[in-house]
Amino acid sequence: MSVRKREWTTPKGETKSAWVVDYFDTSGKRRLKTFPLGKKKQADQFAATASVEVRDGVHVADSASVTVEKAGALWIASGETAGLERSTINQRKSHLENHIVPLIGQVLLSKLTVPAVREFEDKMRQEGRSPAMAKKVLTSLGSILADAGERGLATRNPVRDIRGSRKGRERRSERRQKGRVEVGVDIPTRDEIKALVASLDDHWRPLLVTTIFTGMRSSEIRGLRWQDVDFKRGEIRVTQRADEFGEIGKPKSEAGIRTIPVPPLVINALKEHRLKQPNGTVLVFGNPEGEPRSHTNIINKGLIPAMIRAGVTVEGKAKYTGLHSLRHFYASWLINRKEDGGLGLPAKMVQERLGHASIVMTMDVYGHLFPRADDGREMADAANALLN
Incomplete structure (x- = not known):
């Protein structure tokens, strides 16, 4: 794993420079990851993360990754193969086609980080999705990433990371919002x-x-x-x-x-x-x-x-x-x-x-x-x- 400065000349005679992370992935294939000249810190961070992921056997290079849209299609196919009810499959398709693909469909799974998921969540609310719908769609995105992880297409699940940090806070919030069923309100007397x-x-x-x-x-x-x-x-x-x-x-x-x-x-x-x-x-x-x-x-x-x-x-x-x-x-x-x-x-x-x-x-x-x-x-x- 090395981080080096690369210089080259374009066909037009222009001199270009960039930082390149040169490494071998878990299958032994050589990979090159390029960063702009002013992004040496990001290149070093990527090299450190990739080194740990390669060592643990969970690294997926960008060139070997798939888009969120493609992973979503595989997720739906998994559900159909498993014999899920038609209503469940239709809900998956609705979340993917109407909410996920329009906003992050072309993002590679390898680039889907916690900040990217937070931005996706914010966009859903800014465009008028209700908090309940945003939560359901986020759950579907987490399921897509879990399915992709089992296929070796993703190394991390940022939705799970977010949920882990919110778990106690969300549970308390839900209890306050939902409350208990009441006689005369939810329960007939x-x-x-x-x-x-x-x-x-x-x-x-x-x-x-x-x-x-x-x-x-x-x-x-x-x-x-x-x-x-x-x-x-x-x-x-x-x-x-x-x-x-x-x-x-x-x-x-x-x-x-x-x-x-x-x-x-x-x-x-x-x-x-x-x-x-x-x-x-x-x-x-x-x-x-x-x-x-x-x-x-x-x-x-x-x-x-x-x-x-x-x-x-x-x-x-x-x-x-x-x-x-x-x-x-x-x-x-x-x-x-x-x-x-x-x-x-x-x-x-x-x-x-x-x-x-x-x-x-x-x-x-x-x-x-x-x-x-x-x-x-x-x-x-x-x-x-x-x-x-």
């Missing part, structure tokens, strides 16, 4: 659910009652099969889901495969619903063609009109406009004390019923709903039991 159930018509009652008392995700409800409903045992087994395109697949994680006990109210509604369907129907809540019903159809024609009929409104509009609000209610119903109309289940059972991959996820969202064991009455009882 008991009275609102009672009014909603009473307002359901025969067509939407089976689906919405099942959602309320199972907490199943929209994709799981839309992919539910009759063979997964056990009328005798009063249970529903979640084994598959329907994505936004109606394609059937496995739940998002192993934890999503679960068995949920359901009350007679749900079983009776499903029995009546089945009697109205033709023999051989596979999906419980399919459309007239037997295909998965769309999420938008359920919201706009089922949930929102039912909310309005029930009087669960704000300024004349449905107060809750997403099926996830019913999932939140189910979680609170599992958690609440029995004397308060709930089931009083421990956190681990709540996690299993909801199909969360981690207890941390359950506690982050619903931990504040669990009854405290140190309220005044229980503290007095414990003290009396200890001292008497």
